Amino acid sequence: MSSLAELRPDALAALHGELTREYEALKDRKLSLDMTRGKPAPEQLDLAEGMLALPGNRDHLSEAGEDTRNYGGLQGLAEVRNLFAPVLGAPAAQVIVGNNSSLALMHDVHVYALLRGVPGGTKPWSKEEEIAILCPVPGYDRHFALSESFGIKLIPVPLTGEGPDMDEVERLAADPKVKAIWCVPQYSNPSGETYSDAVVERLARMKTGAADFRILWDNAYALHHLGETRPHLANILEACAAAGHPDRPIVFASTSKVTIAGAGLAFIAASPANVRWYLDNASRRTIGPDKLNQLRHVRFLRDLDGIHAHMEKHRALIAPKFAAVEEAFERRLASHGFARWTRPAGGYFIILDVMEGTGSRVVALAKAAGLALTPAGSTHPYGKDPEDRTLRIAPTYPSLAEVKLAADAVALCTLLAACEKRMAG
Ligand code: PMP
Numbered sequence: 001m002s003s004l005a006e007l008r009p010d011a012l013a014a015l016h017g018e019l020t021r022e023y024e025a026l027k028d029r030k031l032s033l034d035m036t037r038g039k040p041a042p043e044q045l046d047l048a049e050g051m052l053a054l055p056g057n058r059d060h061l062s063e064a065g066e067d068t069r070n071y072g073g074l075q076g077l078a079e080v081r082n083l084f085a086p087v088l089g090a091p092a093a094q095v096i097v098g099n100n101s102s103l104a105l106m107h108d109v110h111v112y113a114l115l116r117g118v119p120g121g122t123k124p125w126s127k128e129e130e131i132a133i134l135c136p137v138p139g140y141d142r143h144f145a146l147s148e149s150f151g152i153k154l155i156p157v158p159l160t161g162e163g164p165d166m167d168e169v170e171r172l173a174a175d176p177k178v179k180a181i182w183c184v185p186q187y188s189n190p191s192g193e194t195y196s197d198a199v200v201e202r203l204a205r206m207k208t209g210a211a212d213f214r215i216l217w218d219n220a221y222a223l224h225h226l227g228e229t230r231p232h233l234a235n236i237l238e239a240c241a242a243a244g245h246p247d248r249p250i251v252f253a254s255t256s257k258v259t260i261a262g263a264g265l266a267f268i269a270a271s272p273a274n275v276r277w278y279l280d281n282a283s284r285r286t287i288g289p290d291k292l293n294q295l296r297h298v299r300f301l302r303d304l305d306g307i308h309a310h311m312e313k314h315r316a317l318i319a320p321k322f323a324a325v326e327e328a329f330e331r332r333l334a335s336h337g338f339a340r341w342t343r344p345a346g347g348y349f350i351i352l353d354v355m356e357g358t359g360s361r362v363v364a365l366a367k368a369a370g371l372a373l374t375p376a377g378s379t380h381p382y383g384k385d386p387e388d389r390t391l392r393i394a395p396t397y398p399s400l401a402e403v404k405l406a407a408d409a410v411a412l413c414t415l416l417a418a419c420e421k422r423m424a425g
Pocket of ligand 1: 038100101102103104140184189218220253254255256261262266
């Protein structure tokens with residue numbers, strides 16, 4: 001089939017007629033499918049079912065003899081910090097184990113920075129007239145919504161396939177109003193890209209207008225490979241320390257997509273000064289984290305090999321779903337020339353770039369056919385994609401059979417919207 005751009009009006013009208021008939025047939029099937037969020041499927045959660053019986057049998061003492069049923073232990077059990085230290089790229093002394101949500105830790109870092117300021121700063125961020133955060137796009141909507149909700153201005157920066165456009169980041173970060181940057185450095189949500197060594201190095205070294213600039217390094221997909229290859233991600237804590245900016249990065253991660261989403265463990269890793277700062281603030285917020293859950297996690301995962309073996313089981317469940325989406329896009333869209341999509345080596349998302357100006361239409365067409373997609377624009381600050389073309393596809397939650405159906409339906413809606421646009425213009 002020739003590319004859409006080359007079709008003559010009569011061929012275009014014929015294709016449109018054919019796609020419309022297919023679309024009407026799709027609607028008649030009254031599907032109810034959801035590809036909106038990157039949630040683990042029930043089978044993935046089942047993988048950690050055995051953890052729910054742990055620690056059990058009066059097993060509640062930590063290695064240091066702490067009774068994990070009681071208050072205290074703000075920084076987290078030493079054995080849990082030791083277990084995850086290599087994942088976070090920090091010594092265990094610089095790791096904090098929080099409760100069930102890394103997003104909640106990112107929220108708290110915002111609140112403490114705004115109300116009390118951060119090490120290296122002269123005043124709370126909220127006392128500045130205006131502050132801004134750099135947002136690599138396409139990015140994670142909950143990051144953007146969190147910063148926006150506190151009145152922080154969101155400044156988009158394009159991603160390049162190996163991290164943000166660093167010329168742009170360096171230019172923007174020279175402004176003292178710019179206090180931070182969001183980063184999902186490995187298998188980025190949603191582009192799937194991993195930051196190159198050169199990008200990490202420039203982030204570490206760059207001159208910033210704000211002395212208390214922070215890199216919010218959300219390594220949510222540190223362990224989440226889809227294939228055999230393992231990406232190399234440079235250590236941001238070491239790079240920043242070597243560049244004389246040890247307090248610049250704050251690393252986040254969680255086991256939401258390792259064990260149980262909603263009842264996992266969340267982590268911070270940072271410089272000694274940032275760790276003291278965070279714990280000092282957190283000590284006013286809580287008497288201590290859920291250490292029983294921490295114990296449960298070490299008993300279940302045991303060691304680094306245990307973590308990787310567990311992640312292999314996830315991979316076996318979700319890699320075929322990603323392959324099914326790619327197959328449908330390849331089969332339906334490749335020959336038409338206008339759409340692009342990612343083939344991620346890890347993470348939870350695929351990006352589908354549809355014909356410019358048709359993103360919202362594709363989502364509306366899918367919705368009317370019983371398929372919920374993340375709203376067009378949600379990958380951009382303030383929900384505004386100026387090109388209205390980037391869609392985030394989340395294939396993990398539905399069953400494989402549903403993913404096949406849904407991916408085919410997305411491709412059909414993408415084609416139909418593109419035909420409509422060409423016929424109108
Ligand atoms: N960060 C990123 C980049 C994510 O994709 C997600 C989950 N979709 C989260 C954080 C949420 O993590 P948690 O469950 O630890 O709050």
